[in-house]
């Protein structure tokens with residue numbers, strides 16, 4: 001897929017245009033009909049992630065289309081986790097990796113507790129809980145992260161569960177509550193992240209942008225969000241304040257909108273940059289279980305899952321799902 005800039009004004013007939021009520025209703029009905037009941041609905045057992053079969057790939061794609069995320073479950077942990085990430089990603093057209101501050105040479109980042117190097121400054125590399133966010137919320141608006149993958153090599157002694165929410169479900173719930181929330185969160189200055197400084201040197205300038213935007217190229221909804229309350233500035237506006245409070249309520253809800261899964265060795269998550277958070281975890285001492293999850297971020301969205309790609313073809317209904325064993 002080609003690089004496209006993100007804009008915050010959708011086309012007139014887009015379901016994400018506030019004036020296009022009929023289009024929104026059609027999209028909304030299908031979205032809710034397809035909504036998974038739990039993370040188990042996202043799971044696809046794959047015999048060898050380094051060589052996905054066509055039915056396995058179709059099953060993953062089907063889940064990505066429904067929920068913007070899918071979980072693959074391998075029968076045994078692989079000895080080549082980075083190869084799995086690269087290979088599975090390539091199957092979905094995900095090739096343009098984000099080489100950010102903490103990525104290794106290949107652009108694939110080990111998420112594990114570390115006390116050394118630049119990673120030690122960031123919560124993902126500790127055992128602490130990581131609150132709701134989409135990846136790359138601090139990226140420049142013209143370099144959005146559209147997809148990310150997690151691949152688990154080792155789980156922790158305890159903890160480390162992920163919670164996940166499809167940004168399209170978040171959009172739908174907020175729009176149903178009050179369309180003005182969507183308008184406020186689509187403002188180009190809705191959410192600002194101050195400059196990142198290290199030892200007095202600015203390594204990233206201030207980034208301002210919308211929470212919700214629509215991709216000019218493929219018509220897909222994009223969400224940029226963090227629940228952090230420090231080092232972030234929301235647009236000073238009463239409706240924005242109410243909208244942010246509504247997002248917080250939504251993300252802390254207990255219904256089926258929030259999916260929960262604890263990644264085990266050999267399992268992986270493939271997503272169009274869904275909202276996610278991680279519970280705190282505890283690593284064992286002296287040779288016991290220590291959490292290691294590889295992460296890769298991409299500038300592309302998974303191939304075949306963009307709004308325009310889906311709206312131009314029928315998505316298989318629940319009774320037409322590919323026949324792959326689901327665990």
Ligand SMILES: [Fe+2]
Nearest residue numbers: 133134135276
């Ligand atoms: Fe993340």
